[in-house]
Amino acid sequence: MRTERTLQLFIVLTAVLSTSLLGISEQNPMLPVLMVMIGTLSFVLTDSLKWIKLPKIIANLGMLIIATYTVMEFIAQPSQRQLYSIARLLVYVQMIMLFQEKTYRIFGQLCVFSLLQVVVASLLSVSLEFGFLLFCYAILAVVTMALFSNYKMLRRIQMSKSRRTMVVPVEDVVADDTESKNPWLFLLGGEYKTIAKRSYASQLDGIVSNGFFKHMFGSAAVVLLFVVVFFYAIPRSGSSAWQHPGMTGKQRTGLTREMRLGGIGNILRDDSLALRVVFIKESTGEPFEAVDPYLVGTYLTKYDTSGDGHANWSAPSVSLHPGTYEVEYYKQYDEHLDYLVRQEITLELTYNNAQRSSQPLLVGVEPSFRITDTPEKVRRNPYTGQLFLDTRSRTARVDQMRYELITTAYANRSGVEETRTLTNQNQIQPIFIKSGRQRRQYYAVYRECSGYPESLSQLKDFTDVLLEEEVNLDRSNVTAVSSFLSNFLRSNTDYQYSLSQFDVASQRNQDMDPVVDFVLNHKTGHCEYFASALALMLRTQGFQSRVVMGFFGGEYNRVGKHYRMANSNAHAWVEVLIPPAEVGEVAIEYADADLMGAWLRLDPTPLSEETLTRSMVDDVVDSFEYLQYLWDNYVLRIDPSDQGKMLGAMGLEKIGQENAELSVRFLQMVGVDFSKGFLRNLLNPTVLVSIIIGFVLILIFAKTVGRLVKRSKRHRRKKRRSLQSTVAVYLKLEQILARHKIVRQHHQTQREFAMIVGSRFSTSGLNENLCTLPKRIVELFYRLRFGDNELDVELESHLLGELAILRTALAENSKSR
Amino acid sequence: MHKKTRIRITAQGVYYVLVMFFILGGAIIREVNMLVLLSGMLCGPLLLHWRMVKASMCGLTVQRSAPAVVTAGKPFQVDMKLTNSRQRLGSWAVKATDELLLHDGSTSGLELDVVFDYVGAQSDSTSSCYWQIPKRGKYSIGLRRIETSFPLGILRCFGSPMSQTEIVVMPHQGHLTPQWTNVIESDHHGLNDANRRRGYSEGDYYALRDWRSGDSTRWIHWRTTARVGDLMVRQFEQQRDRAVGVILDLHTSEQSGNRIDSNDELAEELAVSMASTIVRDLCQWHGSQLNFSYAGETQNSWTSVPSRAVDQEIQRKLAMLRSSASNDLSTCAQWLGGLNQPGLRIVVISTRSITDALAANPDCSDLSNALWIDCTDHQRVLRYFRPKTSRSNNKHAESGVLTTPVFEHAESMA
Structure with a gap:
């Protein structure tokens, strides 16, 4: 009973843990809390006290109601949330x-059901806590499964009464005349019975009490080790996707392709993760602490005002040939160049649900260029300069995108006076510009960045006045004017x-x-207002300017040596076009x-006044953040190239590569090409037949190897027995001789000893057979011991017989003397 | 005991593997790393379980100890010892399935699963069980299978060792009535004293005689033994019992052929049961001489001092004895006549009437004066022989089902 109670408890714990995993994925704490309450109540009231036991019909009715409700919810939900409905059905x-x-x-x-919940939760969750709980769940599940299987086995035995009892029916016996019941009927039939002496409950307790938990937890630890090896060893094919599916359906703030101004409201500070970026010096491979980087998201050049107190910045929409969207390689790339910095960015993607074909914006420190590890799906609009994720060929959404670019933004600090503190970007x-196409693009952008609506005349006047008051300012110098206005x-x-x-x-x-209202009137706003004001003020002076939206600042994680940027680090700033003469x-x-x-x-935008000081708590937070970073990069998003790198780190890359190339070529010969997609290839008849043949061949090979191993074990066992017998025969000879004081000396070999004994026997008058017996035994001993032969059973018994004769002959001989 | 182990997947394991492949397939097709992790968490236990279940079965041997001879309808205990000769790993939840085989080697359909909860390395574990066989005969309890699916129940490793233990089930024992006692009690020859000293105590000293097999060592008279040089025992009571010669006549009609009529079978079982009880009674409590003969499919006779060994031997024979249409009653009668014991009281327990018997065996006319107990007439039998009365027996006897307190207790615990 104790074990049954333990099993009930473990089942409840498993249910609670799986619901917690689901709750973490859904970010819904109510579900796990509810399950804890229900689990506790059921364990106490149903399992322990047995006060509540839902009859089957009521339980089925309840499940039917829940299923109906869930189906209705499922239909009403958007596709990204439908998985939640299924998961909640399992929980209820x-x-x-x-x-x-x-x-x-x-x-x-x-x-x-618990396992299914975990499967669903795995698709939904990206957090580190989920991974930790998943490992706990694995351990708990192994132990629960062991308890359950033993319980099931014993319960089945207990319930299988039909096999333990067999009644031989008594045929009708004709009653005698008195019609009295015959008390001897039991002699004809009866019950064959058998039963174990111990109850099934005590047997179950017996199984569990003898080091069971220690054994199971040890096994679970071995399983976890296997899981790690399995996870990193299993080959990953296909494209460089292997990103976590976008099933969380979370609504995030983030970059968009436009900026709206004039709304009356609050912008909520959202500290949820937007991206992580690691800067690495390309020449040394060492982390590079880029201070307060600006990561460009989108360039907004077109300003529209609706006249009702609202305005809009947007990027130009230009239809281009798909081939022009490639991100360029850095033409002067040399891995030894000191100024090249690699940026490894992991970005939480946002999709514009209003547009079905939305392609999420990507960010990076500009100017950025592709490298070999940059995914093909990372593209750039040459007119707008925006980086984006090309989702045209993919039907599945992903939650995060990891990609790498290099930048030349850290070439040197020279050129212009720094306007912000401590930036080395x-x-x-x-x-x-090299080509005519580039020139056309440049002029298009030039035009886009010029001009302003007529409604901004007040702004122009204000700017003119402002600049006129600065007597020493060269109004034709773009750099000077823009710096002045920015500082202002x-x-x-x-x-x-x-x-x-x-x-x-x-x-x-x-x-x-x-914007005019902001500049002239209330003078209160966030970065978008400041950036818009500056950009428009510059345009009123005939300069080309654009608003840039992206990310700035963030927190530097000293443990993981990366920047963590939250949605609250989204920022807007301005870029102004300066003529070649001012470039320097x-x-x-x-x-x-x-x-x-x-x-x-x-x-x-004015700087924040607060100064931050680090404490030990920050180090702890950084550590957890770094663990989350490792989890994201080395578990959630590991792809074939990452695997290749890891193999390379272990020195196995070349081996893997060679084999992979050979196997890939072989597979392509038979018409299998996984680069075109796994599923499509799987449905190919050639592939299916190849898989079946391969499977059968592996089975045959395994069985053959198994048989050979068994045979060799048997052979070795036989040899060992044979060897022992040979040694025994020789030792017996020595024993018999020792009784007659004929002992081998230490310096003598067995062969020398046999020759000496043989000659002694011949002088003693023993027959020739016995004289040659020691020599024959020693020869056999050598052959078997060193010559890899085997001792025949008949020969062994023959030799033992001869030894018996020798013993008798020697005894007679010594008596006669 | 040769044992070859095999591994099979259980029904639970089939579902497990299907789920595992489903998740792995989904992981590869949809390129989701978390599902790869999850499928690893399913694959790992499967592989570990496979190795463990195979290793658990290596080096295990099962020995059974059971009484060689038991009584029909009485539960008996069978002990099974599982020995683990491995150096390191123990075995949990090993299930041994015993089955009851009939005398011709065919299975009776009765099986028992015995679970050894744990047997450590280089140690053994014993588990006991009760069996109850209602009909006499020769049986064997065979080890049908030994298996384990510890720990996860996904795979099952089993072996089919050849191990059988023979058990002879003696006939049912009943109660002999006081009327039977009157039959076998002697007249008081030469005694004027009507002091009947009966009972189960040893009584007063009567005489010395040679020691015989079956005598208690407490009866040895050491002084006389030392003087004579041979064991001499005190005899404590007079030869009160009459010399009795018992013949068991198992006859079946020729018309039935291979199919035994239930009436005939009942008579046969009743006759054997009665004869068995009488022999046991004579060997335990009464008499200084046992004269017993039977005629059925085979024929055999005993005349000896009653002892436990003789009793066992006769019971074994009775356990296997079947009736025959051509049983040799004459030989039994002649043998009994040849004993030349004065005052020998002949009792014939038969499955036919005296008239039929004498008509079929005219040379058995000596038996016409015998006490003839025709087992086809159960009322007549009841005068001398009754079934053993227990509360359960009374309750179930009419239905033909017997149960015992041992099983009632064991089942309530289960």
């Missing part, structure tokens, strides 16, 4: 079953940074353009290319 059914009387069927069904980005917005205490527009709602003039000395020269100018980065 489990809750009902926990209140039923536990038979082994119920236990089995609870285990299966170049502030200017020179524009070199950032340093002027009249302009306040705030995420809320509620505070200034009363001061808002809905008839004005929101560039870090990188391009041969046969014209310098058309450069983009100068300006950030007019």
Whole structure:
């Protein structure tokens, strides 16, 4: 009974853990809490006290109601959330079953539902806590399964009464005349019975009490080790996808292709993870601490104002040939170049659900270039300069994207006076043009970045006045003017940074353009307002400017040596086009290319006053964050190239590669090409036949090897027995001789000894057969001991017979003397 | 005992493997690493289980100890010892399935699963069970299978060792009535004293005689033994019992052929049961001489001092004895006549009437004066022989089913 109680407890724990895994995935804490309560109640009321036992009909009715409700919910949900409905159905059914009387069927069904929940949760969750709980679940599941299988076995034995009892029916016996019952009927038939002496409960307790848990937990540890090896050894084919499927359906804030201004509301600070980026020096492979990097997301060049107090920045939509979307390689790439920095970015993707064919924006420090590890799906719009994920050929969404680019943004710090503290990212980005296409693109962008609506005339006037007041300012110098204006917005205490527009709602003039309203009127806003103001002010002066949206700053994780950027690190800044004359000395020269100018980065948003100090808690947080980073990169998103790198780190890359190439070529010969897609190839008849043949061949091979091993074991055992017999025969000879004081000396070999004994026997008058017996035994001994032969049973018995004769003859001989 | 082990997948294992391949397939097709992890968590236990289940069965041997002779309808205990000769690994949850085989080697359909909860390395474990066989005869208990599916129940490793233990089931024992006692009690020849000293105590000293097999060692008179040089025992009571010669006549009619009529079978069983009880009674409590003969498929006779060994030997024969249409009653009668024991009281337990018997065997006219107990007439039998009365027997006797307190207790515990 004790063990049955333990099994019930473990089943409840398994159910709770699987629901917790689901709750983590769904980020719904109510589900695990509910399951804990239900599990506790069921364990106490149903299993221990047996007060509540749901009859089968009521349980079935309950499940039917839940199924109906879930189906309705399933239909109503968008496709990304439908999996949640299925998972919740499993949880609710489990809750009902926990209140039923536990038979082994119920236990089995609870285990299966628990496993299905874990499968669903695995598709939904990306967090480190999930991984940790999953390993705990694996250990618990192994132990539960062991308890369950033993319980089931004993319960079945207990219930199989038909095999333990057999009644031989008594045929009708004709009653005698008195019609009295014959008391001897039992002699004819009867019950054959058999029963074990111990009850099944005590047997179950006996199984569990003898080091069972120690054994099972040890086995579970071995299983976990196997899981790690299995996970990293199993070959991964196909494209470089292997990203976690986008099934979480989480609604994230993040980058969009437009910016709307003029809304009355608050922007909520969202500290959830947006991306992680690791900077690595390409020449040394060492982490590179880039301070406060600017990661560009989208360039917004078109400004529209609707006249009702709202305005809109957007990127131009240009239809281009798909071939032009390639991200360029850095033409002067050399891995030894000191200034090249690799950026490994893991980005939480956002999809614009309003557009079915939305292609998520990607970010990076610009200028960025592709490398061999950059996924093919990472593309760039040459006009807008935006990086994006090409999802046209993929039907499955992914939650995160990991990709690598290199950048030349850290070539040197020279060129322009730094306008922000401690950044070593170049502030200017020179524009070199080689081809006519590039030139056309440049002029298109030039046009896009010029001009402003007529409604901004007040802004122009304001800017003109502002610039006129600066007597020493060269208004034709783009750099000087833009720096001045940027400083003006950032340093002027009249302009306040705030995420809320509620505070200034009363001061808002809905008839004005929101940017003009900001600059001239309420002077309170967030980075988008500051950036928009600067960009438009520059345009009013005839300069080309654009608003850049991306990420800035973030937290540097000292443990993992990477930047963690939250959604709250999303930022907007401005880039202004400066003429070639103002560019100055560039870090990188391009041969046969014209310098058309450069983009100068300006950030007019006031800096935050708070200063952060690190504490031990930060180190702990960083460690967990780093573990999450490792989990994301080395578990959730490991792909064939990562596997190749890991094999290479173990020195196995070449071996793997060679074999892979050979096997790939072989497979392609028979018409199998996994690069075209696993499923399509699987449905190929050639592949199916090859798999079946392969499987059969493996089975035959395994059986043959097994038989050979068994045969060799038998052979070795036989040899060992034979060897022991030979040694025994020889030792017997020595014993017999020792009785007659004929002992082998230490310096004598067996052969020498046999010759001496033989000659002694011949002088003693023993017959020739006995004289040659020692020599024959020793020869046999040598042959078997060193010559790999085997002793025949007949020969052995013959020799033993001869030894008996020798013993008798020697005894007679010594008597006669 | 030769044992070749095989591994099979259980029904639970089939589902497990299907789920595992489903998840692995999904992981590869949809390229989801978490599902690869999950399929590894399913694959690992399967592989571990495969190795463990195979290793658990190596080096296991089973020995059974059971009484060679038991009584029909009485439960008897069978002990099974599982020995693990491995150096290191213990074995959990090993199930041995015993089956009851009939005398011709065919299976009776009765099986028992005995579970050894744990047997450590280089040690053994014993498990006991009860069997109850209602009909006399020769049986064997064979080890049908030894298996384990520990720990996960996905795979099952089993072996089919050849191991059988023979058991002879003696006939049912009943109660002999006081009327039977009157039959075998002697007249008080030469005694004027009507002091009947009966009972189960040893009684008063009567005389010395030679020691015989079956005598208690407490009866040895050491002084006389030392003087004479041979064992001499005290005889404590007079020869009170009459010399009795018992003949068991098992005859079946020729018309039935191979098919035994249930009436005939009942008569046969009743006759054998009665004869068995009488022989046991004579060997245990009464008489200084046992004269017994039977005629059925075979014929045999005993005349000896009653002892336990003789009793066992006769019971074994009675366990296997069957009736025959051509049983040799004459030989039994002649043998009994040849004993030349004065005052020999002949009792014939038969499956036919005296008239039929004498008509078939005219040379058995000596038996006409014998006490003829025709077992086809159960009322007549009841005068001398009754079934053993227990509460359960009374309750179930009419239905032909016997149960015993041992099984009732064991089943309630289960």
